[in-house]
Amino acid sequence: MVSRRILGTMTFIAPLALLVVIWGIVVPVFQVNPQIFPSVPAVVQAGVNSILNGTLLMHVGASMGRVVLGTVLAVLVAVPLGILMGISKGVSDFLTPLLRFFSVLAGIAWIPIATLWFGYGFGAIVFVIFNGVFFIVVYNTLLGVSTIPMSLRNAAASLGAGRWALFTEVLLPGALPNIATGVRTGLGFAWRGLIAAEMIATNVGLGYMLFVARDFYQTEVIVFGMIVIGTLWLLIDRLLLAPFERATIERWGLVR
Amino acid sequence: MKTLSLQNLSKTYYDLYEGSHHTALHDISLDIPAGEFVSVVGPSGCGKSTILNMVAGFIPHSGGEILVGGQPVKGPGRDRGVVFQSFALFPWKTVLDNVGFGPKMRGVPKAERDEIAREYLAMAGLSHAADRYPNELSGGMQQRVGVVRALANKPDVLLMDEPFASVDAQTRMTLQDELSRIWEERRPTVLFITHDVPEAVFLANRVVVLSKGHVLADVPVPIERPRVWDKLVEDDAFKELSNKVLALVRSA
Numbered sequence: 001m002v003s004r005r006i007l008g009t010m011t012f013i014a015p016l017a018l019l020v021v022i023w024g025i026v027v028p029v030f031q032v033n034p035q036i037f038p039s040v041p042a043v044v045q046a047g048v049n050s051i052l053n054g055t056l057l058m059h060v061g062a063s064m065g066r067v068v069l070g071t072v073l074a075v076l077v078a079v080p081l082g083i084l085m086g087i088s089k090g091v092s093d094f095l096t097p098l099l100r101f102f103s104v105l106a107g108i109a110w111i112p113i114a115t116l117w118f119g120y121g122f123g124a125i126v127f128v129i130f131n132g133v134f135f136i137v138v139y140n141t142l143l144g145v146s147t148i149p150m151s152l153r154n155a156a157a158s159l160g161a162g163r164w165a166l167f168t169e170v171l172l173p174g175a176l177p178n179i180a181t182g183v184r185t186g187l188g189f190a191w192r193g194l195i196a197a198e199m200i201a202t203n204v205g206l207g208y209m210l211f212v213a214r215d216f217y218q219t220e221v222i223v224f225g226m227i228v229i230g231t232l233w234l235l236i237d238r239l240l241l242a243p244f245e246r247a248t249i250e251r252w253g254l255v256r
Numbered sequence: 257m258k259t260l261s262l263q264n265l266s267k268t269y270y271d272l273y274e275g276s277h278h279t280a281l282h283d284i285s286l287d288i289p290a291g292e293f294v295s296v297v298g299p300s301g302c303g304k305s306t307i308l309n310m311v312a313g314f315i316p317h318s319g320g321e322i323l324v325g326g327q328p329v330k331g332p333g334r335d336r337g338v339v340f341q342s343f344a345l346f347p348w349k350t351v352l353d354n355v356g357f358g359p360k361m362r363g364v365p366k367a368e369r370d371e372i373a374r375e376y377l378a379m380a381g382l383s384h385a386a387d388r389y390p391n392e393l394s395g396g397m398q399q400r401v402g403v404v405r406a407l408a409n410k411p412d413v414l415l416m417d418e419p420f421a422s423v424d425a426q427t428r429m430t431l432q433d434e435l436s437r438i439w440e441e442r443r444p445t446v447l448f449i450t451h452d453v454p455e456a457v458f459l460a461n462r463v464v465v466l467s468k469g470h471v472l473a474d475v476p477v478p479i480e481r482p483r484v485w486d487k488l489v490e491d492d493a494f495k496e497l498s499n500k501v502l503a504l505v506r507s508a
């Protein structure tokens with residue numbers, strides 16, 4: 001098991017490592033202008049500097065804080081709403097067209113109005129994250145509830161479960177695998193949205209870090225930032241979201 | 257235990273495709289005294305599940321009355337325990353927590369309901385499976401859990417809709433032996449739906465034969481208890497009665 005995981009990680013990292021090797025060869029051989037693309041040592045240096053002077057931590061911390069808050073708020077509102085839609089055809093019929101419409105806009109289309117409502121910075125960006133996660137989690141929760149066999153709801157009711165117990169004991173756990181998938185997908189979009197939003201609407205965060213470096217032709221900072229953005233997402237996804245999704249599906253998912 | 261009484265019960269479904277109403281049951285009357293085991297048999301589509309779902313309160317009835325201990329049925333309730341053909345165990349709960357679910361809904365504290373659940377699991381020979389999840393059990397074991405989950409909530413009436421239809425023949429006979437034993441010990445009032453005639457006869461005090469939405473026959477089963485398959489397979493009275501009911505179902 002352990003050795004298979006290590007092997008899996010290696011096969012995942014190998015192509016990325018190869019890319020770095022090619023980059024390390026191509027830049028000096030063709031004497032690429034550092035204002036077009038930086039060398040490997042320059043990027044490493046930029047990385048070391050940003051770690052030592054604390055700016056990396058500051059930007060990552062700001063970005064992560066927004067992501068966590070936006071996601072938590074979105075899930076807290078989306079899950080009960082999705083469950084309500086899942087059990088009530090009336091609510092579902094009413095809200096589905098609205099969700100369809102707004103899910104298209106979810107993400108950076110909201111930035112202009114969000115900055116008017118919340119001002120530049122924290123609020124506007126959290127709002128963008130919220131939007132990216134919210135709709136997809138509502139939709140997946142709804143889907144999750146609809147996959148719960150009617151017999152499970154009937155069983156709970158005839159064992160004496162009231163409305164609240166039905167929610168906490170059957171609907172919520174029953175929809176959990178789909179909720180996990182929704183959070184994972186939604187966060188994937190929100191992460192992209194976050195970087196875009198931070199370029200426009202704030203003065204701290206990973207997106208801002210890239211954008212400012214551009215003004216000074218610091219391609220090594222830009223590339224380092226891009227590497228951080230990609231790596232952070234892969235870590236969040238592979239170490240947190242994917243295992244959570246897999247665990248719920250393995251334990252729960254036998255109904256389907 | 258309580259009586260179950262169906263009085264002039266009827267059910268009309270609205271058919272979405274045809275756009276018309278369709279009467280699945282007309283005027284069913286049936287009295288089950290407290291502590292009696294009644295099987296309902298009949299050809300596919302004659303309305304067996306419809307009756308059970310109405311008694312369970314899962315679907316509304318169109319006419320007549322359903323009384324449990326004299327009280328009319330309004331929706332699902334813990335006075336009527338249900339065992340489902342699909343088992344309907346909660347996949348995210350351990351076997352112990354599945355069986356303790358009914359007591360939990362009554363507000364029984366954790367330690368106490370675990371004790372209740374263990375006692376019922378022991379009755380079905382499932383003590384070793386308490387901490388496992390339903391998907392880790394065979395179909396036969398899952399349905400044992402389904403049966404004791406319903407019993408552990410001490411219902412007045414036990415409702416079962418083809419509970420053993422999705423397990424293999426060998427396991428089915430074991431489960432029938434066990435259900436028979438449990439019924440003899442505890443004497444719950446049971447409404448048992450099946451299309452397996454020998455099963456119906458083996459388990460019941462009375463077999464009701466249903467045909468196209470009405471009661472065709474109501475056959476008493478005067479075979480002595482305890483009943484076990486080892487004894488009854490070769491029993492002439494049992495065979496004769498089974499054949500009689502089978503002929504009725506065929507004519508239905």
Ligand SMILES: Nc1ncnc2c1ncn2[C@@H]1O[C@H](COP(=O)(O)OP(=O)(O)OP(=O)(O)O)[C@@H](O)[C@H]1O
Pocket residue numbers: 269270271278280298299300301302303304305306307451
């Ligand atoms: N939800 C429904 N809508 C419309 N008609 C229905 C519905 N459920 C059942 N029926 C019809 O009612 C009749 C009785 O169905 P029911 O499921 O009670 O039969 P059954 O005796 O349980 O059959 P089986 O042995 O196949 O389980 C059938 O004609 C069926 O088509």
Ligand SMILES: [Mg+2]
Pocket residue numbers: 304305306
């Ligand atoms: Mg049926």
